[in-house]
Amino acid sequence: MDRKLRVAAYAYEHTEALLDGRVPIDGADATFETASLVSDIFQRTVERRYDVAEYGLTYFLRTFDLEDSPFLALPIFPNRNFRHSSVFVNTAAGIQKPQDLAGKTIGEFAMFGHDAGVWIKGILSDEYGLTPDRSRWVIGGTDHPVPAFDWVPQPVPNGVDVRHAAEGETLGAMLESGAIDALISVDVPQALLDGSTRIARLFPDYETVERDYYRRTGIFPAMHIIAVPRELATRTDLMTSIYRAFREAKEIAQQKYRHGALKQHMGVVTPWFSSHFEENRALLGEDWWPYGLGANRKVVDTFLRYHHEQGLSKRLLTSEDIIVPALLDT
Template sequence: MSANLSVAAYTYEHTQALFDGRVRIDGVDAAFETASLVSDIFRRTIEGRYDIAELGLTYFLRTFDLDDAPFLALPIFPNRNFRHSAVFVNTAAGIEKPQDLAGKTIGEFALFGHDAGVWPKGILSDEYGVTVQQCRWVIGGTNHPIPAFDWIPQPLPARLDVRHASEHETLAAMLESGQIDALISVDVPQPLLNGSPKVARLFPDYEAVERDYYQRTGIFPPMHIVAVRKELAGQTDLLRSVYRAFVEAKDQAELRYLNDAPKQHMSLVTPWFSSLFEANRRLLGEDWWPYGLGANRKAVDTFLRYHYEQGLSRRPLTSRDIFVPEFLDT
């Protein structure tokens, strides 16, 4: 008899096969749900709507400070991105190098310590000596005003200067006007997309910087995991079926690009994609989007350290604390 499960994830190309039925979860009658904003999936997951769901790493980790943490994770990483490209500056703020961020007022998207913020702030500390305590912080929406995310714990380091933007302010406009000196955001500020000379990236050649970062560290930063409710954690066979299905859906997406390579990816509209594809395979390997803890342990351990150092976890967490035990050897 099939188990009935509610499952939620964003419809990436590497999860699409789960939604359209090309990949099924063995032994599970799964009702899949998505949302136009991935943060809506996070909120609904925290509110208890799903059995299994994609959840941002920081949103997931913050639940471990609750009296009864409701989730454990499967080592499935549906969203990952290099994040040197997530730091933007006002061109009149005197920020020529990362170290110049010290003492500045920095905007951050959605909450202090969103997933795309934890990574660059950790890197700024490790590699450039700039800590979160050295800056002032303004939280808000990048291109659209957003209210505070009151559905998730909001820990802050002691003696940190943090405020939320007003209900009519956007961080993009504040950056362009000089009200804030810099911005860390998953969303690209619209003035930059519009060609404003007042907004630039901290790392103009971010691709080269991010490729160098991967070559030195081996880290392709994960942003999200797949969370399961703790009451399901003991159902190993069921969870292995879930894990296999997510892996198969991802493998199908990768296989499409591999199979299109002999035809120079003529099915795609992006010019010179084949050159990019070849360069990525040389750097990232044949499975450039790996699941399982073995291939991601260093990245996960680094994020856990950053989360604690930035005051977002009360205690240092380890992989053994957060993953379903039977998946620690994946």
């Protein structure tokens, strides 16, 4: 009899074939759920409402400092993004280069060390010598107030000045007014999209910077994994089936773009998309969104190092500590 599974993931194009039933999980009677906010999936995962769920890497890793860490990860990375584009500055704050963030007050979306924040803070430290203790931090929502995420551990390392924005405050408005000097956020401040001249990106030509970063490092930063309870992780056949299903759904999405190149992507509304697609394909390869540990070990180990260096993990974890054993060879 097939094992009943409750599965949750955000509605990306590469999970669509799972959510709409085109790709089943062999050996499982799976029901799929999503949510309008991916953080809602994270909170419900903490509440153990799912058997298999997309989970932010930092949310997942923080559980390893609990007495009984409840989850392991499948080497599936449904959300990834380059993060130089996630740093915004007030144009009157005198910030021209990353080193100028020293001594400044920086807003951060959601919590100290959200997934995008861990990545860019690590990059700023590795490449520009800027460590988090050299700035002050204010946590909150970008364009909408966000309460403290009290359902996830909130470690703050000694020597780092962190506070939460006051009730009703938003980091986007604080950045535009100059109440904070810079912002690290997964969301672009609405004021910038509306044409405000008081907000700019730290890296104005961020695409060029991010492409250079990938050429030098081979890292396409991953934000999320797929988490499973440890008691389920022992089901080797089931773990393999789940992994294969997510991989097949992702391949359907990628293949759509490969086939679309034959007709110059006439089904896509973005002009010159084919040129952009070929440029990405030349840089990132035929499988530009890889799953499996083999293609992602450097990505995972780099995030684990950053997480530890930033005081968010008590010990330096390894890929072998966090990945379901049956999928370590993927």
